[in-house]
Amino acid sequence: MSTEHNDLEFPAVPGPDEQAGREAVARQAQLTKPAGSLGRLEELGVWVAARQGACPPRPFARPRVIVFAGDHGVAQEGVSAYPPEVTAQMVGNFLSGGAAVNVLARQSGATVRVVDMAVSADTAPVVSAHKVNNGSGAIDREDALTDEQVRAAIRAGRAIADEEVDSGADLLVAGDMGIGNTTPAAVLISLLTGTEPVAVVGRGTGIDDQAWMRKTAAIRDALRRARKVQHDPVELLRTSTGADIAALAGFLAQAAVRRTPVLLDGVVIGAAALVAEELAPGARQWWLAAHRSAEPGGQLVLRHLDLEPVLDLELRLGEASGALTALPVVTSAIKVLAEMATFAEAGVGGPSEAEATGPKS
Numbered sequence: 001m002s003t004e005h006n007d008l009e010f011p012a013v014p015g016p017d018e019q020a021g022r023e024a025v026a027r028q029a030q031l032t033k034p035a036g037s038l039g040r041l042e043e044l045g046v047w048v049a050a051r052q053g054a055c056p057p058r059p060f061a062r063p064r065v066i067v068f069a070g071d072h073g074v075a076q077e078g079v080s081a082y083p084p085e086v087t088a089q090m091v092g093n094f095l096s097g098g099a100a101v102n103v104l105a106r107q108s109g110a111t112v113r114v115v116d117m118a119v120s121a122d123t124a125p126v127v128s129a130h131k132v133n134n135g136s137g138a139i140d141r142e143d144a145l146t147d148e149q150v151r152a153a154i155r156a157g158r159a160i161a162d163e164e165v166d167s168g169a170d171l172l173v174a175g176d177m178g179i180g181n182t183t184p185a186a187v188l189i190s191l192l193t194g195t196e197p198v199a200v201v202g203r204g205t206g207i208d209d210q211a212w213m214r215k216t217a218a219i220r221d222a223l224r225r226a227r228k229v230q231h232d233p234v235e236l237l238r239t240s241t242g243a244d245i246a247a248l249a250g251f252l253a254q255a256a257v258r259r260t261p262v263l264l265d266g267v268v269i270g271a272a273a274l275v276a277e278e279l280a281p282g283a284r285q286w287w288l289a290a291h292r293s294a295e296p297g298g299q300l301v302l303r304h305l306d307l308e309p310v311l312d313l314e315l316r317l318g319e320a321s322g323a324l325t326a327l328p329v330v331t332s333a334i335k336v337l338a339e340m341a342t343f344a345e346a347g348v349g350g351p352s353e354a355e356a357t358g359p360k361s
């Protein structure tokens with residue numbers, strides 16, 4: 001039986017500003033370059049203008065990364081190439097600034113916040129106010145969370161989005177850290193995109209064939225449980241994910257409710273995004289896919305949500321690393337739209353009559 005979750009209902013997601021988008025398209029045509037010659041940079045500039053409700057768009061003043069960390073019971077079953085203790089150790093690394101996310105955030109002008117949603121208590125270096133448990137249940141044989149825990153996790157994600165937007169964040173970036181988390185991600189992606197597990201399961205941290213078979217078996221077992229609650233996103237998060245992924249779903253949905261653009265990272269964030277789109281239909285209009293993860297599930301998410309990635313660099317790290325690698329490209333797209341001279345301003349001749357009336361072929 002599905003549970004009532006009225007306190008977790010999201011308001012309708014507002015659409016982007018179409019008028020600002022149209023102005024941006026018109027401005028692109030006035031800038032001193034052959035029409036369309038900046039390719040996807042032009043589309044990205046228009047995308048940002050419509051999300052900011054302003055043409056020209058402004059470079060993001062306060063891009064903010066939130067890394068959601070949590071341990072997963074299923075990691076005890078040999079589905080990752082690394083031991084579960086690495087989750088807490090990497091949280092320590094984030095806090096001292098030595099992880100990929102820290103380097104890429106410094107390079108792209110973003111700041112990083114780490115939230116411990118479910119890191120194993122023995123080793124956790126910080127306990128956040130939002131912490132829900134010390135590791136979520138092994139999803140192939142038990143529920144990840146209790147009803148109270150899933151509600152707390154989704155509410156935490158929403159509260160974090162609200163806190164960050166209220167503190168001035170104008171671009172939100174979500175990252176993941178949790179050994180084993182590509183297993184629940186694969187369960188969500190398989191179920192919500194209607195894809196066979198074998199076409200979704202990836203190598204995660206770099207597992208060998210034996211571990212791949214264990215991971216695929218765990219995903220099949222978890223899917224058997226998940227299928228029963230397929231049409232109830234909160235129940236799906238409760239049975240088959242973990243507090244980190246449930247919080248991510250709440251965060252991604254609430255960012256959209258708050259009209260704040262989000263740069264999506266890889267397969268784990270993408271899996272949470274599939275559920276967030278069910279929690280808050282239309283939320284995907286506020287998300288820009290930063291990259292195509294090397295994990296097969298990443299591509300399935302992009303197709304399902306109809307998102308075109310900015311980059312395809314075969315990244316398979318998580319931690320928001322792909323999102324932060326794409327951020328300078330998005331900033332370039334904003335700046336060319338905002339700062340390039342128009343044909344009139346620069347005294348440069350526009351397209352000839354034949355060109356202006358449309359493409360030749």
Ligand SMILES: Cc1cc2ncn([C@H]3O[C@H](COP(=O)(O)O)[C@@H](O)[C@H]3O)c2cc1C
Pocket residue numbers: 079080081082086090176177178179180181182183203204205206317318319
């Ligand atoms: C040192 C290290 C740093 C990481 N940063 C992100 N991940 C990524 O890899 C993990 C998911 O892959 P799997 O499901 O195979 O365990 C997650 O922690 C994810 O954030 C890392 C993994 C490791 C080992």
Ligand SMILES: O=C(O)c1cccnc1
Pocket residue numbers: 182204205265266267268269293294295298315316317318319
């Ligand atoms: O694409 C990702 O986000 C990813 C891939 C492998 C491991 N962790 C994350």
